Amino acid sequence: MAFIFLLIPIAYTIAFSFNDSRRTNIIWSGFTFENWFTVCEAQTVCQAFGNSVLIGVVATLLATTLGTMIALALVRYRFRFRNATTLLIFLPMTTPEVVLGAGLAAQFLQAGVPKGIGTIILAHTLFCLSFVVVTVRARVASLDPALEEAGRDLYGNPTQVFWRITFPMLLPGIVAAALLSFALSFDDFIITNFNRGADVTFPSYVYTAAARGIPAEANVIASAVFFLAIALVLIAQLTAAARRRQLAKAG
Amino acid sequence: MAFTAFSSSTAAVEPVARRKSPIALFLLLPGIFYLILFFVTPLISLIITSLQAPDPLLFGQYVNAFNWQNYVTVIETYGEQAVRSAGYAALATLFALLIGFPLAYFIGITLRPYPLLQSLALVLVIAPFFISFLLRTLAWKQIFSTEGPISGILSSIGILGPGEAITGTAFSVIFGLTYNFIPFMTLPIYATLVSLDLRLLEAGNDLYGSPATTFRTVTLPLSAAGVMSGTLLTFIPAAGDYINASREFLGSADTTMIGNVIETNFLVLQNFPAAAALSLLLMAFILVLVALYVKRSGTEELL
Numbered sequence A: 001m002a003f004i005f006l007l008i009p010i011a012y013t014i015a016f017s018f019n020d021s022r023r024t025n026i027i028w029s030g031f032t033f034e035n036w037f038t039v040c041e042a043q044t045v046c047q048a049f050g051n052s053v054l055i056g057v058v059a060t061l062l063a064t065t066l067g068t069m070i071a072l073a074l075v076r077y078r079f080r081f082r083n084a085t086t087l088l089i090f091l092p093m094t095t096p097e098v099v100l101g102a103g104l105a106a107q108f109l110q111a112g113v114p115k116g117i118g119t120i121i122l123a124h125t126l127f128c129l130s131f132v133v134v135t136v137r138a139r140v141a142s143l144d145p146a147l148e149e150a151g152r153d154l155y156g157n158p159t160q161v162f163w164r165i166t167f168p169m170l171l172p173g174i175v176a177a178a179l180l181s182f183a184l185s186f187d188d189f190i191i192t193n194f195n196r197g198a199d200v201t202f203p204s205y206v207y208t209a210a211a212r213g214i215p216a217e218a219n220v221i222a223s224a225v226f227f228l229a230i231a232l233v234l235i236a237q238l239t240a241a242a243r244r245r246q247l248a249k250a251g
Numbered sequence B: 001m002a003f004t005a006f007s008s009s010t011a012a013v014e015p016v017a018r019r020k021s022p023i024a025l026f027l028l029l030p031g032i033f034y035l036i037l038f039f040v041t042p043l044i045s046l047i048i049t050s051l052q053a054p055d056p057l058l059f060g061q062y063v064n065a066f067n068w069q070n071y072v073t074v075i076e077t078y079g080e081q082a083v084r085s086a087g088y089a090a091l092a093t094l095f096a097l098l099i100g101f102p103l104a105y106f107i108g109i110t111l112r113p114y115p116l117l118q119s120l121a122l123v124l125v126i127a128p129f130f131i132s133f134l135l136r137t138l139a140w141k142q143i144f145s146t147e148g149p150i151s152g153i154l155s156s157i158g159i160l161g162p163g164e165a166i167t168g169t170a171f172s173v174i175f176g177l178t179y180n181f182i183p184f185m186t187l188p189i190y191a192t193l194v195s196l197d198l199r200l201l202e203a204g205n206d207l208y209g210s211p212a213t214t215f216r217t218v219t220l221p222l223s224a225a226g227v228m229s230g231t232l233l234t235f236i237p238a239a240g241d242y243i244n245a246s247r248e249f250l251g252s253a254d255t256t257m258i259g260n261v262i263e264t265n266f267l268v269l270q271n272f273p274a275a276a277a278l279s280l281l282l283m284a285f286i287l288v289l290v291a292l293y294v295k296r297s298g299t300e301e302l303l
Helices: A002-016 A043-076 A082-094 A097-111 A117-141 A145-153 A158-187 A190-195 A202-210 A216-250 B022-050 B069-110 B115-130 B133-144 B149-156 B170-194 B198-206 B211-222 B224-240 B258-268 B272-297
Strands: none
Touching (some): A002 A216, A002 B069, A002 B115, A002 B133, A043 A082, A043 A117, A043 A216, A043 B022, A082 B272, A097 A117, A097 B022, A097 B224, A145 A158, A158 A216, A202 A216, A202 B133, A216 B115, B069 B170, B069 B224, B069 B272, B115 B170, B170 B224, B198 B211, B224 B258, B258 B272
């Protein structure tokens, strides 16, 4: 029951990407593939989508790099302001998005920074950062430091040890964190809305369009993203399952 | 362990940490600098803004001041919306728990002998994350709308009078909040249940505990951490949300929540001091809840 409940709006959104609608997309008026072929005819949709992807990629790169570095430092080193640092990373996650959005907007306003894609990227990096630290930190904590010691014993310099041993072992955690960041950034509306200026992202496009009925193109893009994401997750799950089975066989 | 959904159930084998090192500083500084620049200073900006007073010369402009009156004014003006936000968010959290807990239990314990089904079920729970939050909410709006399938049934059996709609009511807003935040509740609970030792449940059974007793004395205490972080993860975004309650989505003028008020004051009315004061009050309220949580589960397990 709960599963069906969770999936109803998804099915609805996908179904309406096939709706034969000319202007509004509220009432079902027949099945068509046309929307899927003419997605970018309503140019603003694809432009908004492009902006969202660009913002997601840059913010993810920034947040993943900074977050992984913090996660390594938190697990591997003891330093004076360790608890304060932990708190500083924890707080953005417990701050409501409206407050983060309004705070950044107030800051940009006072500093006279014009709002646009740049400020959206800065804002997204901020809220993704904490999630990256949490995700990667769990991975770092489960690593056996003996492996790195072995690398050092074999005369690997710190750079070699990091790139040949530490980094590959951290990679699954980093990839998970990056995917999470991208998803959070791509779907964010609230923080974006406070800091976007005149630039439009996919969610802000949908929000503006909501007043007059969503064009089917928005449903097409959302459905395409959904299928892609589900495919990625399923592939990841299946490879993980296959690897477990192989390990079980070998062990 | 707070936010167990994201840290998974890895029992942290903290390696012997090394002493101070310039590397630690090098790793930390950029990120910490970023957080100070884009999290701490914005909060200070908010505090400064919340104390501003209207410029006596230029209409619509504000000057820095110590105008504490702003706080009194917003509490008097928007107290109703603040109470409503807390109420809606609390109800949504409760409903999300009522749906999310059995769901997490089913995936984490019932499906445990079938790893493939378990992964699949987990994908279904996070599936809503992969489709736009706004479109999901709009889908519910259309399902609930007067042209939608549910209104017809409800008005034919007389629950809904002619011309009445489900959208725009407290019911639809709480419904939307519940729906949107169920995964946030389910995942942390799942994370605690998935690593729960099933032998403990068997033991409860062997000791003549009824299923209900075993659940109350074994399962529930062992999943308490997940329930706690799920509750926070649901309540915080729900209390600040302004999508579900906004008029273009599931709400109406009668369901305005604090998020809507902040948004309107900031982006539409450009009453920055009021928006800032409200934001800080909301944050203070959330921080009190988090502090209570930390007091219960300890700071070491914050992340």
